[in-house]
Amino acid sequence: MRTQRKSSQCHEDYGISYGVKESIKILGISRVVIFLLQFLSTLLLPEFPTDAFKNDFNINDNCFLSKTIFQLLKGYSRWDGQHFMNIAKNGYKWESTLAFQPLYPTIVSLFSRLVPFVSEDAGILLVGVIFSNICFIMTGILLHYIISHIFLINSYTRKIAIIIFAYNPSSIFFSSIYTESLYSFLTFFGIYYLYMEQQLYKSVIGTSIIFSLALLTRTNGILNIGYIGYKLLSLWMSEKVTTRRFAGLLVLSFVILTLPLRIYEYLVQKNFCFQEPSSIMVSPSNDGKYIYPGDLKNLSWCPVTGYYVPSLLLPSFYSVIQKKYWDVGLFSYWQFKKIPNFLMAGPTILYTFYASKFVIMKTLNIKSYSTIILPIRSLLPFSIHSSFLALMAIFIYNVEVSTRILFSSNPFIPMSLAILFSTTYKQRWNNFPFDLVWNENLINLYFCYNLFLFAIGTIGHCIWLPYV
Template sequence: MSSRIGVIQEHTRILRQLSLLSYALTALLAYLASYLPLFDSSPRTIINGASRSWTSTFAYPLLRWDVFHYGHTAQYGYVYEHQWAFFPGPSLVMRGTSEFLHFLGVISQRSTWETVLVGGAVIASLCDTSTTLYHLSLHHLRSPSLAFLATLLSLLPSSPATLRLVPYSEPYFTMLSYRGMLYCARRQWLAAVCAFALAGAFRSNGVMLAGFVLWGIVVEPSLHKQQISPGKVIHALALTLIATFPFIYHQYRAYIAFCTDVTSAAPWCESFPPSIYTYVQARYWGVGFLRYWTLPQLPNFLLAAPVLAVLLWSTTYYVLHALNPRLRAVLSGKDFGASAADPSPFLGSSLAPHALHALIFTLLLLLNSHTQIVLRLAASMPFTYWTAARLVMESPRWGRWWVAWSVVWGAISVILWAVFLPPA
């Protein structure tokens, strides 16, 4: 036992150091690449990259793509209808940290473009998920070496800039999602839904995380033929409501802002349920079932293909070869845990909610969204890195391809970010 604890401590120490190195290399590459010509020069109209101010120098490479929306909302609140597509978490972090740094005297101004960008980036840099993912992997894979491998592979994400460097939703959302998943693994349900609720303040898909709580409290015991009392079901639903509260509250705030005056109510106010989020996503971003499946978007599908292929293969394989046999065993009267021992640690029964979550989320991104954002959001699904570890261990050739692609594409994506080129 003591040797195992020593191994775990050594692993976490190494992972923290490598995570810091990964962040430093990403930041260095982004700042060097920011001196290249910009495809879109709009950041220069807001921030003077040649300024001698350290805040301008620090903030200049950060202002790309959706950061324009988050930064504007951090300073002025929700001004335009299309801004409601973005949840308030990142903007609140940016503004709050900016105010705090001003209070400490670190920055001279408060809530300017430079200071809110610096504030958001400071907190994003602290959103290290390596230790949490390691312990989550240790719980599910039951092997320190496999947990270490999976976490090592997570240091090669498919969108390094948006995961660790810039004030996007992904750094905060991924950290809080992992923390909530770890609490679920430890059956600390209240802590889990609090983490999931906080994650939901950053991204709409945070509502899906409530499924982990429902699985752990209701579905998993049912599969083990345990009787589920009405009180336990009510308890699970109440916890789910907590996890989904930020999404509901975001819609409520918009309804109050746009729909209370019937003489000038927005078109979406008559929908049921009235949701500004789905309305602005469809109107301003063209989100909808297969609406992104057009020939001009083919390059984005090709860029996302490696991650999509890995996730769709691994989740489908798990459902067909691990979950389905167990469900059939339960339906035939056998206990869920009485089925044959898992032939692979990557097919363990505890992975079921993660596989289902990853499968459903990946299909939503493929069929109903801007598909290339899977490059950013794959990091929020631990199943991505468990699959990568499986490739390395069970299919070394494909594992080497995955590692090589992760390194090459990760570096390219940072440069593309810095020069304001897609994918966003």
């Protein structure tokens, strides 16, 4: 009996090990495809004219390696990538750069100093691309483990989920000088640790630390507190923790999660608000649109008290800068010229609402309300999180970034879409929220849409078309 159990365990471990290798292969091939698309598009197609911010790169004509790096990888440095490369090289020199969180450019800056024989700009580009792709592969591995260990989904459905994630419509951003890969890695890692760590204090504190790093990568990481709250609430409803302990741990997790952001906010206020105006820095294409530290007349978010004033959630400067430079605000994006952006993002947003509806309705149909959020394998927190982000895309932030935000913020879309594709999974778990068959043609159509944007979006982004 013991021998049989040991043999079964070995077989299971082998299956998981083989599955990981298969997932890595799928993820790796997708990165090769992305590289070829970006390289060929920059080599063969002209750049689209744009007034977007661009760095004056020091390629160093005498350095063959630097020129080669830029020739091979320049498609990865478009749009926000220009800002991140500028921050990695120069730090936060003017107001608009504060829209970008510090963790990603800081890591890239530190490791780029270790790259010999190339210019500083080439080193930043090389390190940024390598780092983003490593984070992407690690995120895919975490998705594999979340599916296998937490939701216990079979290998066929898991493989489909990995393929959907690898070839998602915003895949170019997961390889570029963008925060998507690092943010998704930290978020998926936090989710996995939260579910798998059995000791409550270690689970809550460890996850809070991981999520705090995600928050230093992207501001929407503040929503990750919901996953910790979900676990604590489920334990409280099952009477495994007291009300006092539930409230105490939730407050502690919030403090830990936001503490690094408060430190960053303090440093920003110190550098921008509490010093003498800096001398005007000479910058390429500087036409007076840059607002530098100490220019209190134009830094409207600086506290009038003259000393640091912490915010409760996001830094005081963030919403001001997003509105000022990117026109982010309630209904601000509802313009006729933006209709193509809504149409492009529409299928992913509609699918998010569709999938979330089944999860939420299935949950609400449970007659015993004390068991609504107890099952650890429930997709409820993921569906709520994704639905909220989708609603924000429609009403507040720039809708064209919604696909990359939705795919990088949690594993809901790859998992739910894979289950819709899979018929074998329904045989294992008939009560799954997607047991109602979705129209097969719509599923195939949405999958084709993802593949279309995977290719066309990558090409367009790399030649400066507004696929951001």
